[in-house]
Amino acid sequence: MLTIAIPKGALLSDAxxxxxxxxxDFSAFLDPKNRQLQxxxxxxxxxxxLVRATDVPVYVEYGQAQLGIVGYDLLLEKTPTVANLANLKFGYCRMSVAVPASSxxxxxxxxxxxxxxASKFVNCAKKYFHTLDLPVEIIPLYGSVELGPITGMSEAIVDLVSTGRTLKENGLIEIDTLFExxxxxxxxxxxxxxxxxxxxxxxxKIRDTLS
Amino acid sequence: MLTIAIPKGALLSDAxxxxxxxxxDFSAFLDPKNRQLQxxxxxxxxxxxLVRATDVPVYVEYGQAQLGIVGYDLLLEKTPTVANLANLKFGYCRMSVAVPASSxxxxxxxxxxxxxxASKFVNCAKKYFHTLDLPVEIIPLYGSVELGPITGMSEAIVDLVSTGRTLKENGLIEIDTLFExxxxxxxxxxxxxxxxxxxxxxxxKIRDTLS
Structure with missing residues (x-):
């Protein structure tokens, strides 16, 4: 039987x-009372x-799922050994460099x-600043990256931005985009x-829905 | 002013x-409506x-917080350059190896x-199996590690166990403890x-509360 790895979180309902x-039909995953993971x-x-977004490429890489849905950001960050078959177009966001508005x-x-x-995407951030030939230090954080500049721990952050609300609430502005x-x-x-x-x-069939 | 990094999640209320x-008094962090991070x-x-448990040692390592509260499991997994001042005794759990009951x-x-x-604690698991001289492959997962044996991706997991409820619900039993x-x-x-x-x-003052 075909097995598909689907990410929890932002991409779930569109997937x-x-x-x-x-x-x-896997809509049972959308039921808030659902506790089943398969x-x-x-x-x-x-x-x-139903797995964490970060775990989708792992299940596909190890062959437990033949197909999976994953954000392009994770493909660039984790570089898993998987075949990238189609851009599904939904779940748009961008990887941005942001600094305090007063910076x-x-x-x-x-x-x-x-x-x-500060960044959750250490590899993407390293590669980007390496390309700029700027030897900054990347501080790996797992949550609330915006606390980096607020506490003075870092001058900037590299993070995913979708609506921009979190940046705005924390007084940060984007100064460059690494990729969409x-x-x-x-x-x-x-x-x-x-x-x-x-x-x-x-x-x-999936490709046909995209055209 | 003294700055203290406090972890979200299981250790928050005891901290x-x-x-x-x-x-x-930092009890404002316990208000479900609280959105402030400092x-x-x-x-x-x-x-x-108020930061992710994994980020506590980062804030302390970079000197943004002079003190922090962190699980011993994270000290062993991430080996941050911090001074370990006291065992606070609360937040007991154990790092265990578990397999399906039918294994x-x-x-x-x-x-x-x-x-x-499969494990979220890749370094702890690697070190443990290295000591046993058993060349198993550690599969890094970020969530729902119990899906590893359920889907057949792994024979066992290494994970934190507190009440044991998650293991039981997923038909897994502990066969060894790495550390408490x-x-x-x-x-x-x-x-x-x-x-x-x-x-x-x-x-x-903190040490005095422990004795």
Whole structure:
């Protein structure tokens, strides 16, 4: 049976809508009382695993799910060994550099070479500042990255921005965008090639909904 | 002013009780409507930062907080450069190896050498299996580690257990304990030594509540 890894959080409802549009109903995951982490669709065609967004590429990489939905940001940050099959267009956000509105730094290249940047996306941030040839120190935080500049621990942050509300509430402004991100359909490379007959019809149906 | 990093989640209410018992009131963090991430106690003596448990050692390491409260499990997993001042005794849990109740493996050494173990605590798990001289592969997961054995991705998990309810609900049983964990009081080593007069009275008061 086809197994699909679906991320909890921001991409969940759009992911479930997408699969409904190709005949696979996993809407039980949207029930607030649901505690199940794996369900089979009512037609008994496919199984879905409900996992943390960060864990989706892990389940796909290890072949426990043949398909998965994941934000492009996580593909760039974790560089998992998965096949990137389609840009699903939903879940738009951008990876931005932000500083306090009162900051003297109006552009990333103005940041001091010994400066500090807080981020959950350590690899993306490192690569970006490496490209700018700016040897800042990346401070790895797991939550509330905006506290970095507020407490004075860092001059800037690199974080995902969707509506911009969190930045605004914390007096931060964007000074550059690293990249834009949307949800992507990924597959386990080997099982995709070996089970093309089983998996490809679903991938084609998904691609058809995008055009 | 003294700044203290306090972890969200399981240790929060006991941490706030501890500081109340030495005259510092940060109970505003317990108000479900609270959105503030830093507050000063009513006597204007100390400031508290409310951060993710994983981020507490980061704020202390970078000197943004002179003191912090963190689970021993995170000290072992992240090995931050902080001074470990006191075992606060609350927040008991244990790091355990667990397998499905139906598993043929009744002890960690029976796990196959090419076996897979899912864990959020990759470093603790690696060190433990290295000591056993068992070359298992550690699969890094960020949430719902119990899905590892359920989906067949891993033979076992290494995870924190407090009541054991999650394991039971998922048909898993503990077969070994790596270590026991409680909350610890940590400090920024340099600022602790340089500001001994300012910080030590508080540390002494906290130690006095323990005896």
């Amino acid at each position: 479930i809508k997408l699969f409904q549009s190709i005949g696979l 369900i089979t669709d009512p037609t008994n065609t496919a199984k879905a695993l 003297p730094y109006k552009s990333p290249v103005e940041l001091p070479p010994n400066g500090k940047v 991100s949307t949800a992507h359909l990924i597959a386990h490379p080997l099982s995709y090639r070996l089970n093309l007959d089983q998996i490809n019809p679903w991938v084609t | 706030i009780k501890l500081f109340q018992s030495i005259g510092l 507050i000063t106690d009513p006597t204007n003596t100390a400031k508290a930062l 043929p493996y009744k002890s960690p050494v029976e796990l196959p050498p090419n076996g897979k173990v 964990s409680t909350a610890h009081l940590i400090a920024h080593p340099l600022s602790y030594r340089l500001n001994l007069d300012q910080i030590n009275p508080w540390v002494t």
